[in-house]
Amino acid sequence: NPLNTFINFITTNPKPLVNLINNNDVMNKYNNSMMDIEHNNIMNIPPLEDPSINYDYLRPYLAGLIEGDGTMWVGTGKNISTMPKVNMVFNMKDKPLAEYLLQITKCGTLTKKSSGNYMMWQMQNFREVYHMLSLINGYMRTPKHEALMRALVWYNNYINKYKNIDTNSKLKNWESVNTPQSINLMKNLDVFELLSRDTSPLNSNSWLAGITDANGNFSISLYKKKRINLYYRLELKQNYHRPLDINIKNDMETLNSIINKGESYLNMMSSIASFFNTNLYSRSRNMKLKDEYKLYSSYIVMVTNKEGLKLVKQYFDKYPLLSSKYLDYKDWAYIVKIIESKGQTSESYKLAEQIRTNYNSTRHKFKWDHLKLFKK
Structure with a gap:
């Protein structure tokens, strides 16, 4: 299960994932997402089995929230190598909810927009987006489901591309990161099952x-x-x-x-x-x-x-x-x-x-x- 894999890897690795991934294939142009991992220590993410969180409620709720006020950006054409992003919009009066969802998912950052009475919950980090997609996979009901499918296929392509590469080899655009650790990180990710829309009552x-x-x-x-x-x-x-x-x-x-x-x-x-x-x-x-x-x-x-x-x-x-x-x-x-x-x-x-x-x-x-x- 991709979601379990995400949690298990985080809780069994002793070091912060500072060397996560830093090349154009998987990282957006904002380098501060790597700093967020270093400062916040991604290992603090609670285990999926945490009995205090109702995941049976959370997963379809998040799917509905994204289908209503969210976007999933997946690169096409010349941007096909840029990793997917997930954003959600909240009215400022609902800031406590946005903060709460960020807290329990450990995904993304909140940004107050310069104009308008709203804020954005933005997910642009490789593992955070993977985690959010894992949560909502199988629970979407509207045509926006196709964006989820494109995002899942992007991750599947990436994982399959890098997980079997020789860890001792030098890869283009990877000179500045710990290549063996980054490649091993790919080996701990499962490819997604492309689940159809939820047609349950x-x-x-x-x-x-x-x-x-x-x-x-x-x-x-x-x-x-x-x-x-x-x-x-x-x-x-x-x-x-x-x-x-x-x-x-x-x-x-x-x-x-x-x-x-x-x-x-x-x-x-x-x-x-x-x-x-x-x-x-x-x-x-x-x-x-x-x-x-x-x-x-x-x-x-x-x-x-x-x-x-x-x-x-x-x-x-x-x-x-x-x-x-x-x-x-x-x-x-x-x-x-x-x-x-x-x-x-x-x-x-x-x-x-x-x-x-x-x-x-x-x-x-x-x-x-x-x-x-x-x-x-």
Whole structure:
């Protein structure tokens, strides 16, 4: 198992991996990633079997989070030798979650962007990216799965290329590193099994919680001081696009069998709508990007009916959110419960009105005790 191999190698080697890999094949242009290993000592990564971490929850949750607000960059053409990178975007109010995920995975760094109210969780180190790919392999459900496949094939090609090289030979671009140690490092990595998309029932794991933390919300709207309208909403773009000049040298037959160029998100979003007993909607709008407008088309799952709201509540009670949306969900779910038991009353209306003063974009009080729910 690649994930077990990653952990076992780290915990059985007595020295920090300062001489990890420093050539253009596997290292990005930022040399400070090597310094991070030296200063932080990568051996501190907890073992996978750590009973305090719920990996059954973590792995599908991370897959959903990446499919919603993440990117996996894999070089093509002249950049084919540059190692893959994984990035995730977080609103600044969710910084505690980003820090927590970094802490338990020991992957990447957090960077506050100079403009905008968000930060990036960036993974650009060879072993960290390998570890993250190991975590999410087999749990992705959307067309973005093809980027994962390209990243896994890149690692498989690299491992197969270097693991059997004579450790006493001098390799081009490796003059500045400990060649025998670096080659031996490759021998401790397993190639990835290219797992297909997860087609298990949506209520079987936390994937939907991850993608909701990325792209979903829970709304409470008030109508003419008489009625409360409750919504669960999830919006994703309609089509997945990727560069067409892919040049992967190995296992292309397997890879091509699972990649669809420009594939639609329709099937996945239809499945979510069906799961919550609601309809799927679509919309298109012009969005200004830099100095030009582009048409953005998306699919929207909107749950408003009584039975659907009950199903939403059942799922997120079973698989809790981890971002600050958890706090919004708990307030939202409380109103759902009140209306179920007492109906639309003046008291329930006043309660909803009060909750909305500290809710979604108006929330100014945050607690993060719910992250302990992530632990076993």
